[in-house]
Amino acid sequence: MENQFKFFIVDDDVFCSRFYEQNLRNHSFTDVTCFSNGIDCLNNLHLNPDIIFLDHNMEELTGFEVLKKIKRVNPNIYVVMVSAQDNIKTAVDALKYGAFDYVIKDQQVNDNMLKIVSKITKVKEALTQNSNIIKRIFSLF
Numbered sequence: 001m002e003n004q005f006k007f008f009i010v011d012d013d014v015f016c017s018r019f020y021e022q023n024l025r026n027h028s029f030t031d032v033t034c035f036s037n038g039i040d041c042l043n044n045l046h047l048n049p050d051i052i053f054l055d056h057n058m059e060e061l062t063g064f065e066v067l068k069k070i071k072r073v074n075p076n077i078y079v080v081m082v083s084a085q086d087n088i089k090t091a092v093d094a095l096k097y098g099a100f101d102y103v104i105k106d107q108q109v110n111d112n113m114l115k116i117v118s119k120i121t122k123v124k125e126a127l128t129q130n131s132n133i134i135k136r137i138f139s140l141f
Contacts (some may be wrong), residue, residue: 005117006031006048010041010066011055011082016105020053020082023110029117038066045073051120053103053113056083056090064097071098078120082109 007024009032011017017034024032033049035041038061041052052070056063067079081094084105091102100120103112 005050008049008052
């Protein structure tokens with residue numbers, strides 16, 4: 001992965017959180033911060049994460065509540081909902097509230113997270129290219 005991202009991992013299960021963190025670090029991502037609840041994540045949004053892996057089922061604030069607040073603060077953060085629920089309604093709701101993608105906590109969770117990071121890299125590159133094209137067009141006038 002060429003781009004270096006700033007990651008937040010938000011999960012009240014410390015084992016899962018550390019497992020995801022180690023997976024990212026094993027793939028040369030170094031800027032990874034873990035939070036055990038949504039409130040701590042929200043209080044640190046000023047650190048400008050690029051990608052947030054957000055657990056769906058947490059105490060105090062649910063993943064959906066945190067997702068909505070993140071999107072109000074900064075709609076450009078790529079939020080990926082992570083859940084043990086293999087439920088299409090939960091996935092659709094996550095996307096409806098602004099999640100970039102939805103990942104199920106299963107044996108492929110680490111591989112799927114890396115695939116999503118790759119997708120985000122491609123999306124960011126496409127957005128940059130489109131922005132440059134638009135700037136060139138406007139420079140003609």
